[in-house]
Amino acid sequence: MLRVSTLCAIVAILFYFLQKVFSLAMTLLAIILALxxxxxxxxxxxxxxxxxxxRYANYLERHLNAGRNRHGVLAWCLAVLPLAGFVWxxxxxxxxxTPALALIWxxxxxxxxxxxxxxxxxxxxxxxxxxxxxxxxxxxxxxxxSGQPTSELEVNEISRLTIEQGVIDSYRHVFGTMFxxxxxxxxxxxxxxxxxxxxxxxxxxxxxxxxxxxxxFARRFHEAIDWLPVRLTSASFAVMGDFEDAVFCxxxxxxxxxxxxxxxxxxxxxxxxxxxxxxxxxxxxTVKYRPELGVGDEADPDYLRRAVGLVWRSVVLWLAVILLxxxxxWLSLS
Numbered sequence: 001m002l003r004v005s006t007l008c009a010i011v012a013i014l015f016y017f018l019q020k021v022f023s024l025a026m027t028l029l030a031i032i033l034a035l036x037x038x039x040x041x042x043x044x045x046x047x048x049x050x051x052x053x054x055r056y057a058n059y060l061e062r063h064l065n066a067g068r069n070r071h072g073v074l075a076w077c078l079a080v081l082p083l084a085g086f087v088w089x090x091x092x093x094x095x096x097x098t099p100a101l102a103l104i105w106x107x108x109x110x111x112x113x114x115x116x117x118x119x120x121x122x123x124x125x126x127x128x129x130x131x132x133x134x135x136x137x138x139x140x141x142x143x144x145x146s147g148q149p150t151s152e153l154e155v156n157e158i159s160r161l162t163i164e165q166g167v168i169d170s171y172r173h174v175f176g177t178m179f180x181x182x183x184x185x186x187x188x189x190x191x192x193x194x195x196x197x198x199x200x201x202x203x204x205x206x207x208x209x210x211x212x213x214x215x216x217f218a219r220r221f222h223e224a225i226d227w228l229p230v231r232l233t234s235a236s237f238a239v240m241g242d243f244e245d246a247v248f249c250x251x252x253x254x255x256x257x258x259x260x261x262x263x264x265x266x267x268x269x270x271x272x273x274x275x276x277x278x279x280x281x282x283x284x285x286t287v288k289y290r291p292e293l294g295v296g297d298e299a300d301p302d303y304l305r306r307a308v309g310l311v312w313r314s315v316v317l318w319l320a321v322i323l324l325x326x327x328x329x330w331l332s333l334s
Contacts, residue, residue, distance in 0.1 A: 026103055027182050028322045033103075034110035035315070042117035049112050053083070053195060057202060065214045072214040076199060076221065084192045091186030102186075109187035113194040115173035116315075119145075123166045123304055130155060130301040152282040159299035160277050163307045167269045168262055170311045171233050172197055178318060179229035196222050223261065230261045234268035236314035241272025245295050253278075256291035263293070270294025273306045 060075040087109055095102035122145040129138035138158050139150040146165045153161065176197065180189030196218070203212075204219030238246035249271035250264055257263025257278070270277040274296035281288045297303075 025326050026099065026106065028319060028326060030103060030106040030110055030187075031178060031181070031319065031322070033107045034114055035116060037107065037111050038114065038117050042121060043112070043115070047112060047115075050194075050198070053079075053198065054202075057199060061203070061214070067213060069213040069216045072203065073217045075203075075214070076196075076218050079199060080192055080195045083195060084188045087191050088186045088188035091188075095186075106181075106187045110177070110181060110190055113187075113190045114177050116170075118173050119166050119169035120308055120311075123162060123308060126158065126162050127301055127304040130158065130304075149283045152285070156298050156300060157281055159301055159303060160279065161281065162304055163269075163275065163299060164266055164277055166304075166307050166311070167265055171230065171265055174311070174315060175233040175236075175318070176226065176229050178315075179232065180225065182322065193225065196225060226261050230264055233314065234264050236317050237265075237268045237272040237310060240313040240317055241269075241310055242274055243272075245271035245274060247271070249294055253291065253293050257293065267293045269307065269310060270296075273303060273310055275299050275303045275306070 057075075057079055060079055064071050064075045064078075087105075091102050091105055094105050122141065125141045126138045126145075129135070129141060135155060135158070138155075139153060142148075142153075142158055142162055142165070143150040146161065148161070150158065150161070176193050177190045180193040181187060183189055184192065199218040200222035202218075203215030204222060205215070234246070234250055238250070246268045249267040254260060254263035254267040257266065266277055270293045274294075276292060276294045276296060276298055278290045278293035280290060
């Protein structure tokens with residue numbers, strides 16, 4: 001009896017480790033395939049799934065926003081949990097049929113929730129316009145992308161704001177989504193993060209500015225799930241760029257930025273590529289004060305390409321870490 005129970009325990013442990021190895025391998029393959037698919041056929045602003053979700057969020061707000069925090073909690077749960085639960089359930093059902101179908105489902109969900117080309121295409125468009133001295137076109141492209149007034153911006157200001165928007169968008173659309181996809185089972189984490197991020201931007205921002213209690217939960221929840229991936233992303237920027245300057249800017253400058261999490265991302269990215277971000281901007285016929293981030297030279301169109309390169313290198317680093325974890329799990333079985 002003892003030998004049988006021992007054998008069963010060994011088999012159970014081996015099965016557990018095999019599941020872990022296979023899960024990490026599927027995670028890595030799904031991310032690679034989703035990134036490749038988006039390079040071939042980027043969705044851009046034509047993502048109908050996110051547009052439908054936005055309309056649904058607007059519907060919930062119209063019918064549930066009575067100015068109380070508990071109404072915001074209910075609206076958030078109705079917006080996020082059913083969708084995350086649905087994609088997790090489909091993943092589980094397909095996995096029971098064959099892991100290949102579950103992988104296809106994961107790739108499809110990641111393709112719809114990630115958005116590497118969403119920011120890289122806009123950044124490239126602005127970079128090309130500036131390189132060809134089409135400053136007006138660059139201003140218009142930046143205004144469409146960021147939603148900020150750009151008619152008064154000069155070339156260095158356009159470059160600064162473009163890098164800042166690119167770094168923040170790369171985190172929202174790539175790193176944050178990748179992190180929660182890898183942490184939570186199936187693609188539920190990717191869906192939860194992207195939907196939470198959208199609700200944070202729609203509801204949480206108003207809670208910060210206007211004090212609306214309805215968006216308080218959306219803000220606090222998103223700040224909580226952002227804490228670790230923001231710091232891992234910033235650490236990736238430091239490793240793949242100028243480490244000392246990135247860490248220095250992170251520790252000494254990020255706190256001065258209005259949004260601390262974004263301050264960490266921007267300060268570390270600025271230090272990593274050796275460029276100055278932040279600083280005052282001329283918008284709406286006035287000067288908008290912003291603290292200085294980074295060290296080194298003033299931003300120019302050349303730094304736009306460096307910023308994209310930093311993001312790409314950091315993505316590769318994340319994939320390499322997942323691969324390393326997979327190999328470690330596999331070697332522990334041998």
